[in-house]
Amino acid sequence: MNAVTGTWIKVGELADIPKQGARCIDAGELTIAIFRGANDEVFALEDKCPHKNGPLSQGIVHDGCVTCPLHNWVISLATGEAQGADEGATRSFDVKIDNGAVLLNANGLS
Amino acid sequence: MTKKKLVIIGNGMAPGRMLEDLFDLAPDAYDVTIFNAEPRVNYNRLMLSPVLSGEKTYQDIITHDDDWYAEHDVTLHKAAMVRDIDRNAKVVRSETGIEASYDKLLIATGSDPIVIPLPGHDLEGVVTYRDLDDVELMLSAAKTKNRAVVIGGGLLGLEAAAGLKEQGMAVTVLHLAPTLMERQLDEAAGHLLERAFEDRDIKVLTKANTHEIIGKDGKVAAVKLDDGTELEADLVCMAVGIRPSTHLAAEAGLDCGRGILVDDLMQTNDPDILALGECVEHRGLCYGLVAPLYEMATVIAKNLAGDSASYSGSVTATKLKVTGVDLYSAGDFAEAADREEIVLRDATGGVYKRLVLKDNKIIGAVLYGETSDGPWFFDLLKKQTDISEMRETLIFGQAYQGSEPLDPMAAVAALPGDAEICGCNGVCKSKITDAITDKGLTNLDEVRAHTKASSSCGTCTGLVEQLMSLTLGDAYNPNAITPMCGCTDLGHSDVRRLIKAKGLKSIPEVMQALEWRTGSGCAKCRPALNYYLVCDWPDEYADDYQSRFINERVHANIQKDGTYSIVPRMWGGQTSSKELRAIADAVDKFNIPTVKVTGGQRIDMLGIKKEDLPAVWADLGKAGFVSGHAYAKGLRTVKTCVGTDWCRFGTQDSTGLGVRIEKFMWGSWTPAKVKMAVSGCPRNCAEATCKDVGVICVDSGFELHFAGAAGLDIKGTEILGHVKTEDEALEHIVAVVQMYREQGHYLERIYKWAKRIGYDEVRRQIMDDAEKRKAYYDRFVFSQKFAQIDPWDERVSGKDKHEFQPMATLSLEAAE
Ligand code: SRM
Ligand SMILES: Cc1cc2nc3c(=O)[nH]c(=O)nc-3n(C[C@H](O)[C@H](O)[C@H](O)COP(=O)(O)OP(=O)(O)OC[C@H]3O[C@@H](n4cnc5c(N)ncnc54)[C@H](O)[C@@H]3O)c2cc1C
Ligand code: SF4
Ligand code: FES
Secondary structure, rough: OOHOOOEEEEEEEEEEEEEEEEEEEHHHHHEEEEOOOOOOOOOEEEOOOOOOOOHHHHOEEEEEEEEOOOOOOEEOOOEEEEEEOOOOOOOOEEEEEEEEEEEHHHHOOO | OOOEEEEEEEEOOHHHHHHHHHHHOOOOOOEEEEEEOOOOEEEEEHHHHHHHHHOHHHHEEEOOOHHHHHHHOOOOEOOEEEEEOOOOOOEEEEEEOOOOEOOOOEEEEOOOEEEOOOOOOHHHEEEEEEHHHHHHHHHHHHHHOEEEEEEEHHHHHHHHHHOOOOOEEEEEEEEOOOOOOOOOOOOHHHHHHHHHHHHHEEEEEEEOOOOEEEEEEEEEEEEEEEEOOOEEEEEEEOOOEEEOHHHHHHHHHOOOOOOOEOOOOOOOOOEEEEEEEEEEEEOEEOOOOHHHHHHHHHHHHHHHOOOOOOOOOOOOEEEEEOOOOOEEEOOOOOOOOOEEEEEEEEEOOOOOEEEEOOOEEEEEEHHHHOOOOHHHHHHHHHOOOOHHHOOOOOOHHHHOOOOOOOOHHHHHOOOOOOOOOEEOOOOHHHHHHHHHHHHHHOOHHHHHHHHHHOOOOOOOHHHHHHHHHHHHHHHHOOOOOOOOOOOOOHHHHHHHHHHHHHOOOOOOHHHHHHHOOOOOOOOOEEEEEEEHHHHHOOOOOOHHHOOHHHHHHHHHHOOHHHOOOEEEEHHOOOOHHHHHHHHHHHHHOOOOOOOEOOOOOEEEEEEEOOOHHHHHHHHHHHHOOOOOOOOOOOEEEEEEEOHOOOOOOOOOOOOHHHHHHHHHOOOOOOOEEEEEEEEOOOOOOOOHOOOEEEEEEOOOOEEEEEEEEEEEOEEOOEEEEEEOHHHHHHHHHHHHHHHHHOOOOOOOOOOHHHHHHOOHHHHHHHHHHHHHHHHHHHHHHHHHHHHOOOOHHHHOOOOOOOHHHOOOEOOHHHHH
C-alpha cells in the first residue's frame, strides 16, 4: 500500500541478513542497523546505543531485543528503548518486507 | 539557563550519596566538580574490612565507577588534594594546580585517623586504617611478615585484627581501657567479645598503654608497653580513633569546633559553603558512622534542588562486621540512679542482652550473640515508645510480644512499615516491600540496586531476605541454585547434565526440552548454551555464530569507538624478523593507529576498521600468522621464558614446551579464557604461578600448577603434581583442561571451577587415575580436529562476508 508513495526505499533482501542478526545501511552521517528476528520480523534502529553509542548491529539479538556489545544494555528493537533499569532510547525507523525485499521508510531519515 | 557550579572537596561516602539524591531530584541543575585526595573513584569504606580479610575485592566495593561520573557529567579530579579555598574569588585550588570556581561549595573531607606521636610512630611498618591504600599496605605486609600488633580495641581495631588474622598473621590487640569497644559496649559484652577474639587465636591485652614503637633499620621491630612488656611486631596498625578533618576549612576562616560548624541546613558561616560528613559538627555532635551522614546528605540534596529540608541530628546504632561475631549496640547504657535495666544471659548459647530504661522507655541496648531483635529495640528507642505493657517479656524480643511466641518470620512480618531495616542506608521496611511488589524484584541484587538496603555493611542481609520471603512467598528461595538467567530456573550444572543425558544437540532443542520461558533466550544463556553444545558434540553441533558475542563472531576485539583490535599468535611469545616485517607492513598499509605489546607476550594492533579486517588478515596470513584468539573464551596465550636455550639457570626447554602446548591446544573453546605459562626454573620469569595452568621446570622434570588468577582476583596456583617427561606434562595439562571444559560453567575461570569441585578431586582424577586422564586427553584430541581451523583464514576465504560490509549505502538525495 505504502510502496506507491515512494517513501519506501529498497535497501536489500531479507536473505542478506542472518537470522537473529543485523546488517548496516550507510546513510551519510547516519548508520542504520536492520535487524532480523528468529521469525523473520525486521526492525530498524540507528546503530548507536543510547548508553555510549555502542554499535547495536554487533549485539546479540533475542526476543525482540538486542544486547549492546559494549556494556550489555538491552534495547527494544521495536521502540529503541532501553529495557530494565537503564534509561534512554535510540531512534527507530519504519521498515518492512515486501516479497523478500527489505524496504526502509525514508521519511524519518533526514 | 546556565548551570550553577557545585564544587565538592572530598569524594567519600557522604557526598557520593548526596549526589545520587541530587541527580534523582534535579539531574541538570548543577555542573559538578569533585576533588579527591585519593587516586580513585568512590567506594564503600565500610567494606574495607571484608577486603582486608579477603572476603571481597576492591572491585566488589566500588560505589560509583568511572562510567557513572561520565554518565552524570561529573568532573572528578583524582589524587587532587585541595590546598586552599579563596572565599572572595570563590575558587578552590588543588596542590596539583587545578582550579575550579564555585557558586556552591561542599566540604566533605571526612576524618583523619589519629596517630599517637609515640616514639617510633613514623617507622616503616606503622599504618593507620582509613582507606584502600592502608588496606593494600596491610595486605602486602601480611604476605611477607608474621606478627602484627593493633593498637586500639574499638570497631576499627578489631576489624583490622580479624582481617590480619585471616591473612595468616599472628595478631595482638592492645587496648587502653579495661574492656573492648567500651564506647559501644558495657563491660559484660566487652568481656564476651574479648573471649570471642581469643577463641580465634587473637591475643587481647587490655589496660595496655603503649610506650614506644621500637625500630630496627628504620622498620618496626617491637612495641613496648608502659609496664615494660615488649611485643615483637613487623606491622603495627594504629586504630585509636579519628579526628574530623577541619584543617582546610579552618584555614579558609570558617568556624570550627571539633568539626566544621554547621546549622540545621548544613551551612557553615559562609552561606555559599556547606559541609557534610564526618568533618562536620552539628548541634555539638560529630558522627563517625554512615547512617547520620546519609541523613545529612539527603537534606543537602533537597536544599540544593530547591526544596527545603533541615537536619536535626541522629541516634546511631553500631554493628561489628567480623564474620562470626554478632554484636549490636545503640543509645546510652551507662548506669545511673534514674535508670533501670533488664538483662538476659544465656551462657551456654553465648548470648547476652541488656536494655537500659528510663521512664519506661528504652534509652540503650546492647546485644551480643543474638542480634536479630536489634532493629526492633532500636525502633522502640528512636520512637521513645512506652514499654510498660510489655516489660515482662521485652527482653525476649519481638517474637514474645502478644499471646504466643512467634517464629522469626512472623516477627519480621509484625514489624511496622517504618521500622528501620538497613541502618547504614536508613531504609525502612515498607520501602523494601513496596519496591519488591511495585518493581517485581525477585532477587537480593535487585533489591540492593533499587532500595540500597543491605548494600553497605551487609549485616541486615538476613532481614532483607526474610522480607523477600514474606513478600514473595514460595517464589523466593535464597538457597535455590542460581538460575543461568531469567529465561530458566535451571542452573548451569543442571543444564550441562541434561544436555548430555537427553542428547540435546541444538539451542532450540535445549530451549524446547528444558522449557525455556523465552522464545530465543537472551545474551546470557545463548552464548553459554552454544559453548556447552560445541564442547559436548564437537563433531555434530553446528556452531551458532549469532549466539556468540561480537568478538567471537568476527574474531577480533571490539573497541569503544566501534573499531577492532587484532592479536596474531606468536607461539610461546617468540617472533622473527619476517613476522615483525609483515606486521609493520600491515600497519603502514592500513594506517593502523596503535601497535602495542600486550601483557601476553605478543603484539596487538588497535583501531582497525571492520571493513578492513579481512584484508589485514590476508596480508598477515601470508606471513604465516593465525588468530591469537585474544577475544575468545578459549586458549589465549602460553607465556614462556627463554629456558635452557639461553638462560644460565634454565633446567628444561621451557620455550619449546610452551610452543608445543600452544600449537597443540590453540583453537579450543573453553568455558572462560585459559592462559598458561612455562617457566624454565623456580625463578619463574614467565609468571606461571598465577595462570590457569602453569609449569615450573625443575631438574627432575616438571612441576604442574593450576587454578591461578591474576585479573579481577589474584590467586597463586595450586600444585597439580610432578611429572618427569615433557610428554607426560602435555598429557596431564591437556587432561586437566578437558576436565574443566566438560564441567566448568560458562564464564567460570579454572580457579573458580576447581574451588567449586575441590582441588583434591582434580588431583585425584588427573594425577592418580591414569585411565580417566587418558580418556580426557583423547576427548580433547578428538574435539581439536574440528577446532583447529584458523578463523581468520576462513574469513579471508569468504566466510561470513556479510559481517564486514554494509548491506547498502544510501545518499540522502535518494530519500527525497
Ligand atoms: C591487550 C591486553 C592488554 C595489554 O595491552 O597488554 C588485554 C586487553 C583486554 N583484556 Fe585483559 N588484556 C591482556 C592481558 C591480560 C592479563 C595478563 C596476561 O594474560 O598475562 C590479564 C590478567 C591475567 C588473568 O587473566 O588472570 C588480563 C585480565 C583481564 C580480565 C580479568 C579476567 C578475570 O577473570 O579476572 C578481563 C575481563 C574479562 O575477561 O571479563 C580482561 C579483558 C580484556 C579486554 C578483552 C576487555 C574487553 O572486553 O574489551 C581487553 C581487550 C582489549 C583489546 O581489544 O585488545 N582482561 N588481561 C592483553 C592481551 C593479552 C594477549 O596477548 O592476549
Ligand atoms: C575500616 C572502616 C570500617 C567502617 N565501618 C563502618 C560501619 O560498619 N558502619 C558505619 O556506619 N561506619 C563505618 N565506618 C565509618 C564510615 O566509613 C565513615 O563514617 C564514612 O565513610 C565517612 O564518610 P565521609 O564522606 O564523611 O568521609 P570519607 O569517606 O572519609 O571521605 C573523605 C574523602 O575526602 C578526601 N579528602 C580529605 N581532605 C581532602 C582535601 N583537602 N581535598 C580533597 N580530598 C580530600 C579523603 O581522601 C577521603 O577520600 C568505617 C570506617 C572505616 C575506615
Ligand atoms: S586493557 Fe584490560 S586493564 Fe586495560 S582498560 Fe582494558 S580491560 Fe582494563
Ligand atoms: S554503549 Fe551500549 S551498553 Fe554502553
